[in-house]
Amino acid sequence: MRIGIIIFPGSNCDKDVYYVLKDIMHLDVSLIWHTKEDLKGYDAIILPGGFAYGDRLRAGVIAAFSPVMRSIKMLAMDKVPILGVCNGFQILVEAGLLPGALIKNQSLKFVCRWCNIIVENNKTPFTHGLKLKQELRIPVANQEGRYYADNIKDMIKRGQIVFRYKDNPTGALDDIAGVCNEDYNVVGMMPHPERASSCILSPFNSDDGLLIFKSLLSYLEMRRWV
Amino acid sequence: MGLSNEELAYLEKSLGRKASNVELSMVSAQWSEHCSYKSSKKYIKTLPKRGKYVLEGNYDTTMLDVGGGYVLTIHIESHNHPSAVEPYGGAATGVGGVVRDILSSGAKPIALLNALRFSDMRDAHAKWLFKNVVRGIADYGNCIGIPTVGGEVEFDTSFTGYCLVDVSCIGLCKRSELLKNRIDEGDYVILAGGSTGKDGIHGASFASKALISDDRSAVQIPDPFMEKLIIDATLEAIKHGYIKSMKDLGGGGLACALSETADKFGKGIDVMLDKVYLREEMSAEEIIISESQERMLYIIDKNSLEGFVSILKKYEIPYAIIGIVREHKNLKIYYDGIIADIPASLVANAPLINRKARARIVINDTLKPSEPENIKDIILQLLEDPTIASKRWIYEQYDHEVGLRTVIKPGLRDASILRLYEGKFLAVKLDGNSKHCYLDPYHGSQGCFSEACRNIVSVGAEPIGMIDHLQFGNPENEYTYQAFIDAINGIADYSRIMDIPCVGGKVSFYNESKHGEIKPSPVIGVIGLLDNVNRASIKDNDRIIITGITKDELGGSEYYEYIHNISAGNVPKVDIQLDKMLFPTIQKIVNSGLVNYVHDCSKGGLAIAISEMCILNDIGAEVDIKSIKNECNRLDDILFSESHSRFVIAVSNNNLPKVKELLSSLPYSIIGRFYDKDTVSFDDINIGLEEARYAYDSITRVMDHG
Numbered sequence: 001m002r003i004g005i006i007i008f009p010g011s012n013c014d015k016d017v018y019y020v021l022k023d024i025m026h027l028d029v030s031l032i033w034h035t036k037e038d039l040k041g042y043d044a045i046i047l048p049g050g051f052a053y054g055d056r057l058r059a060g061v062i063a064a065f066s067p068v069m070r071s072i073k074m075l076a077m078d079k080v081p082i083l084g085v086c087n088g089f090q091i092l093v094e095a096g097l098l099p100g101a102l103i104k105n106q107s108l109k110f111v112c113r114w115c116n117i118i119v120e121n122n123k124t125p126f127t128h129g130l131k132l133k134q135e136l137r138i139p140v141a142n143q144e145g146r147y148y149a150d151n152i153k154d155m156i157k158r159g160q161i162v163f164r165y166k167d168n169p170t171g172a173l174d175d176i177a178g179v180c181n182e183d184y185n186v187v188g189m190m191p192h193p194e195r196a197s198s199c200i201l202s203p204f205n206s207d208d209g210l211l212i213f214k215s216l217l218s219y220l221e222m223r224r225w226v
Numbered sequence: 227m228g229l230s231n232e233e234l235a236y237l238e239k240s241l242g243r244k245a246s247n248v249e250l251s252m253v254s255a256q257w258s259e260h261c262s263y264k265s266s267k268k269y270i271k272t273l274p275k276r277g278k279y280v281l282e283g284n285y286d287t288t289m290l291d292v293g294g295g296y297v298l299t300i301h302i303e304s305h306n307h308p309s310a311v312e313p314y315g316g317a318a319t320g321v322g323g324v325v326r327d328i329l330s331s332g333a334k335p336i337a338l339l340n341a342l343r344f345s346d347m348r349d350a351h352a353k354w355l356f357k358n359v360v361r362g363i364a365d366y367g368n369c370i371g372i373p374t375v376g377g378e379v380e381f382d383t384s385f386t387g388y389c390l391v392d393v394s395c396i397g398l399c400k401r402s403e404l405l406k407n408r409i410d411e412g413d414y415v416i417l418a419g420g421s422t423g424k425d426g427i428h429g430a431s432f433a434s435k436a437l438i439s440d441d442r443s444a445v446q447i448p449d450p451f452m453e454k455l456i457i458d459a460t461l462e463a464i465k466h467g468y469i470k471s472m473k474d475l476g477g478g479g480l481a482c483a484l485s486e487t488a489d490k491f492g493k494g495i496d497v498m499l500d501k502v503y504l505r506e507e508m509s510a511e512e513i514i515i516s517e518s519q520e521r522m523l524y525i526i527d528k529n530s531l532e533g534f535v536s537i538l539k540k541y542e543i544p545y546a547i548i549g550i551v552r553e554h555k556n557l558k559i560y561y562d563g564i565i566a567d568i569p570a571s572l573v574a575n576a577p578l579i580n581r582k583a584r585a586r587i588v589i590n591d592t593l594k595p596s597e598p599e600n601i602k603d604i605i606l607q608l609l610e611d612p613t614i615a616s617k618r619w620i621y622e623q624y625d626h627e628v629g630l631r632t633v634i635k636p637g638l639r640d641a642s643i644l645r646l647y648e649g650k651f652l653a654v655k656l657d658g659n660s661k662h663c664y665l666d667p668y669h670g671s672q673g674c675f676s677e678a679c680r681n682i683v684s685v686g687a688e689p690i691g692m693i694d695h696l697q698f699g700n701p702e703n704e705y706t707y708q709a710f711i712d713a714i715n716g717i718a719d720y721s722r723i724m725d726i727p728c729v730g731g732k733v734s735f736y737n738e739s740k741h742g743e744i745k746p747s748p749v750i751g752v753i754g755l756l757d758n759v760n761r762a763s764i765k766d767n768d769r770i771i772i773t774g775i776t777k778d779e780l781g782g783s784e785y786y787e788y789i790h791n792i793s794a795g796n797v798p799k800v801d802i803q804l805d806k807m808l809f810p811t812i813q814k815i816v817n818s819g820l821v822n823y824v825h826d827c828s829k830g831g832l833a834i835a836i837s838e839m840c841i842l843n844d845i846g847a848e849v850d851i852k853s854i855k856n857e858c859n860r861l862d863d864i865l866f867s868e869s870h871s872r873f874v875i876a877v878s879n880n881n882l883p884k885v886k887e888l889l890s891s892l893p894y895s896i897i898g899r900f901y902d903k904d905t906v907s908f909d910d911i912n913i914g915l916e917e918a919r920y921a922y923d924s925i926t927r928v929m930d931h932g
Contacts, residue, residue, distance in 0.1 A: 110365075141627060
């Protein structure tokens with residue numbers, strides 16, 4: 001199986017995600033520059049965090065028009081697992097692959113802090129190895145990370161809330177830390193699982209972030225046999 | 227312009243003719259104090275530069291061999307004048323400058339730190355500066371994806387109407403990928419990055435005199451996105467071996483970058499100034515000294531040109547070939563005909579100035595505050611003192627995690643710890659103490675150095691190098707100049723005896739506003755290596771040990787200054803011989819896992835050190851004051867003295883005998899224990915952990931709700 005990590009001009013967590021997938025999990029993973037138009041052969045795609053195009057105009061809005069996004073939309077329709085982390089989440093929202101919006105934090109400040117998040121949907125490719133209501137310690141680092149959506153009740157009904165904060169750092173609506181599309185294959189989350197994937201980097205000696213990537217791995221392995 | 231009559235005469239004598247306007251612009255930018263170090267060079271040379279880890283060879287910057295095939299470099303820069311005028315842009319471009327500095331050495335920037343100084347937070351202007359400087363650093367550093375992992379902040383009324391913004395960057399690079407650092411006849415000189423505009427005209431000269439007017443045109447405009455593209459493109463080009471040499475455009479703009487590059491390699495450059503892409507209409511003089519940000523100068527040979535340019539194109543970075551390397555050793559500048567033809571070495575090497583210095587009358591009157599009635603209130607007030615209080619409000623605005631290196635995050639220990647590679651870590655800390663340095667520049671600056679080392683040692687690391695940023699007022703003032711010399715001597719003496727070389731530094735003069743000169747403000751950074759990170763925390767019933775002797779030396783202490791508004795007395799003096807024996811012992815104690823926590827005792831004294839340990843570990847403590855080894859006559863002196871060589875150590879009863887044995891030849895005392903209660907007690911003075919925590923979080927309250 002092959003996993004692709006998209007690099008937009010200004011992405012800055014691409015190598016961090018790569019490190020986790022390649023050096024910790026030993027997966028077949030490649031870094032893909034945003035001008036690539038053909039993504040055939042990839043079994044999963046990750047849009048990493050950072051400041052694509054320097055967050056100009058609005059976080060994620062310019063990257064959403066990158067050439068690579070056309071193929072990502074096709075993959076999304078083909079139910080290929082796609083994860084957007086932080087700025088990647090913002091891009092997926094701006095590209096219309098996920099509902100809602102990410103607006104300026106209530107504090108109007110950037111916030112970099114370790115948080116506890118709760119699993120609300122464990123049927124996505126990125127959470128199916130987790131228990132419902134399981135708590136994960138994963139840090140956030142964002143300035144436009146406050147989730148908002150008009151149709152929140154419908155989203156809840158359809159199980160589109162994937163993670164909630166236990167201690168909401170951004171003022172996100174209904175404590176939402178991550179959401180998915182109606183098919184559950186496209187997931188966006190503000191916390192950075194790649195930063196919580198080795199015990200040495202965690203103040204709590206934890207590697208909960210790894211569980212998200214492990215979920216993806218076992219999902220892809222399972223699917224191969226179906 | 228900025229040249230003195232003597233300098234102008236020297237220039238014309240060297241040239242054998244009158245200088246052209248463009249030549250004058252270049253020379254006055256490059257001979258400014260900011261670029262030339264003409265008042266400080268003589269003294270900086272006295273700092274020891276060689277050491278066990280320092281790479282021998284002809285490198286632009288000091289490179290340290292940190293093993294595993296890696297070399298490390300660290301820089302520090304300030305952006306004081308610009309930040310005082312326009313705090314957001316000034317601080318942000320300060321970050322950009324130091325990052326490009328690291329990049330120019332061929333290393334990958336892996337971490338940022340900063341040291342900031344403002345006036346009293348009750349001053350609305352100081353608060354405005356503080357808020358926007360932090361936001362500027364955050365927005366820039368976060369956007370370029372380099373973690374800001376630590377820092378240091380001090381508040382003092384000598385910074386009224388002004389501020390100090392020092393930014394430090396650490397670079398790491400594979401030894402095998404070090405730049406060739408040679409240039410040859412026919413090589414291309416490429417300017418890449420942002421366009422050249424009128425921002426930052428005369429920036430170097432602006433920073434080389436007192437800040438009297440708010441000269442906004444001298445402040446540069448930040449573009450972190452362009453910086454990020456430059457970082458990524460440059461690192462990619464380094465991997466391919468395309469770059470022979472490079473230099474960032476900072477103070478003095480093209481004039482500085484071109485002359486220093488040519489002079490360093492003993493070559494000349496033919497410059498086609500009309501090739502420089504502009505943001506707006508500009509004269510030749512303006513182009514040559516503009517300090518527009520996010521620009522780099524690369525020297526590329528013919529064979530690498532295509533590959534290098536394809537990388538710039540991939541990242542959509544504007545560029546132009548603006549010159550060719552020549553053997554003639556001059557800067558020949560063409561712009562509708564030749565407009566300058568001047569030896570690069572003449573531009574790059576300003577005549578040094580021998581300045582007069584005069585020792586100030588020492589302010590060490592023995593005036594002491596009357597003994598306070600309510601010590602508890604004072605402890606709470608000191609915890610609230612923004613110089614001491616938690617810096618959470620600041621570091622939470624910085625992405626300190628990106629890059630997956632930050633093992634010990636800001637605010638948790640005395641130093642931040644970064645993972646360099648598997649099994650090797652770097653501890654890093656900046657320290658400064660303008661209050662001590664004002665009263666006694668020699669012992670004050672030595673104290674900053676010792677304190678920075680203690681912070682490194684307390685996490686178990688071995689100090690391997692020091693950087694200094696020496697910030698003073700007007701060097702033409704004889705007293706100020708003497709303070710500068712004293713500070714250098716203090717640092718050099720400590721460096722020599724401790725065998726910790728100076729691996730980078732910077733001098734900044736003319737830090738004065740219409741409110742007067744700042745206090746002498748050297749900022750010292752120390753880096754240390756370690757193989758393992760001890761993450762233990764304080765446990766119930768751990769005993770408290772303090773090393774060193776607590777002395778009656780409260781001059782410049784937070785207790786005198788913040789509580790009593792007294793700026794006088796004897797400042798703490800470092801016992802260097804004691805440090806030399808003590809540091810390896812503490813390192814050994816931490817690395818052997820015998821202790822659960824070590825904390826440096828400095829600003830605010832022992833009462834604050836213990837309170838901080840309790841707040842961070844969520845535990846109580848009881849201290850028996852009479853068991854503290856001291857040379858004081860008063861209770862407040864014991865609790866608030868800032869004597870050096872003191873570590874506060876938490877150790878279990880089981881390990882106590884072994885630790886005592888290791889410390890046997892050194893001064894120490896066992897002064898109490900930590901316990902699972904929510905009070906911190908010094909004899910019968912009891913402070914609730916909750917009220918201590920509340921006081922300690924004062925900055926967040928003042929900035930967000932005040």
